[in-house]
Amino acid sequence: MEKRSSQISMARARYKIVVISERCKECGICITVCPVKILEKSSLRNSRGFRYPVASDENRCIGCRLCEYSCPDLAIYIL
């Protein structure tokens, strides 16, 4: 099965939040653990019907990587 993922990021941000949307299962843990609360559920769904996270304001990401470390599905990471 080909991996179709989308890169959600903005070029000017200090940290890039990359979401591999096809892997997300909408557990919501990353959204909850983010200390600056900049992740939220997208209005879009991946091919299995799950709403993956999007950054509401990527500029405020502090690069703590709690989302990356708390994701059970290797679906989000910080560059």
Next chain:
Amino acid sequence: MAVAVEHPLDKYVRTEKLPTLWCPGCTIGIIMTSLLRAIDQRIREGLLRRDQITFVGGIGCSARIAMYVRFDSVRTAHGRTIPLATAIKILRPEHKVIVVGGDGDICAIGGNHLLHALRRNMDLMIIIVNNMIYGMTGGQVSPTTPLKLYTTTTPYGNPEKPLNIIRLACSLGANFVARGSATHPHILQQIFYKALGKRGLALIEVLSSCPEIFGRHIGITDPVKSFMTLREKIKVKSNPSLDESEYDWERGFVIGVYLDKDDPGYIDNLSLLYKSLRGF
């Protein structure tokens, strides 16, 4: 726009098998990624070779970690991972052999093998993913299920006091005993990093959130609520004492490294005794 994006840990994962079969919110995935990060750290520091790592997994959701990692990986029957890993370690002593299993796989049916591996101080790394229930088969009681809890095989409540794995491991002679939690991945990664460098037996019990099965029995099935419930019960301590390993769902769990010593492991003992035989 379809762009192939690579997660930094993808090189250690059989990505063709993703997405994993674990439920949304199941924290086994967090344990797997923490372990892979610790392994990656050791590889980059030149302390571990990528082609000298072997995983052994049994049956159950936790054992599927062995299915998803891209290393030499052997699956076997329920509870019998430890003897199989023992043989592989004896014949390939340069390999790091990692046993992954759940609380049922390793402490119930595999209990006898666990006991002897601890006693022998066998040079293995045993990771017990403790979700306090038999998850894959639908929610039966396990040796670590809290007292009085409803499960499908104890519908009137669990009459058994749960097992304190930490106390068992410390009293039997393992070199490294630690408890971690999937809700604290940074600490878990540090514990794994230390354990990867140990000789003798390194046993790590990792508490894990199981929203679908255990969560159903305690009435909290939302993945985030289940995660946060477990997170609030965790207390972090450096060098906790054996009394603090007390295993109680009501009062919470203390995570940290309970024991860290460097006695000779089984392979050292065996090599010493066989040394005169073959000049090695």
Next chain:
Amino acid sequence: MRIDYISGNRAIAEAAIASGLKFFAGYPITPSSDIFEYLAEELPRRGGYVIQFEDELASIYAVIGASWTCSKAMTATSGPGFSLLVEGISIAVMTETPLVIAYIMRAGPATGVPTKTGQYDVFQAEYGFHGGLPIPVFTPSNPQEAYDLTIKAFNTSEILRTPVVLLSDASIANMFGKVLIREAGEIEIIDRRSIEILRKKGCEWSLDDVYEMKCVGDGYDIYVETLTHDEKNIYRPTTDVQRRLMWRLYRKIMNNREVLFEYSFHNYGNKRCRNMIITYGSTFSSVSEAVRELNKNEKDFCVFKLKTLYPINEKIFYEKTRDVDKIFVVENNVGLYVKEIRSVVRDKDVISISVIDLEYPDPDEIVERVREWL
């Protein structure tokens, strides 16, 4: 090459060493413990490992693990122990792991009489594990055969990637006899690494259904799967994959029936064999005495001694029983293997002579019981 006067158990151990055994895991159980003890002394001197585990379950899984490092591995046990390790055999069949189990039968179910003999477990040796697929079972009747069949057991397990049971019993374990011990340079020892070479070169084995084995530490990131898997070892729970897998594992053994079927046929100089006695294992000693007596009068008895119980080669049975009137199956149990004979030979009288005896059955009793049917 040397000649030694050794017991059946010791012959098994010597043959294992000659085959290149690298790892033995076991649990003490009478009457197989002396295989374990002899190997514990000898094998480490030759670069092998002998480890005592906490039970037979641990032993069989350790042997499976050892085999996955491409080392030859074996365990030895008796009836009660075999009952414990059967799940491991099922795992070995499914994952196609080469290994040898020396099964030294004792008397009776449960604890029985550990130091005395019997042939009670012929069905458990083949059918004990879940899954319903065939595995080879060899059964020697004296120390020389124990030696030769152990070599064959290891070769079979390596080339067909299957667990193999070497079915002996307490009498043969403690029977002393002259054994011609031939070692690695003098006999053919097969290693699983040479499957591809043998396939290209051509050999007597049918290797179409055997896949090459890659092991831990070879650098392939292998994945050993116990769930139903396709040719790439990926779990696929579909009828198509299951069917292909079951038939491949079945054919792997059954297509090699001819190579695997060992036996010896004794005509005693008679012109025609009217009455055939089929037997196996330690009972042969009593039968050969009894037949000497029977041939004094009747002069038409022959003995067909089986050295392979499974897989059964029907062709040889048809050939040998063509001109025979009656077939007697003499065994030291309530009449077990006779059922297999009956399903293969359907047009003759197959009579079960079951002589339960803690030691060698009395030949006179066999003569009497056979004569009742003449």
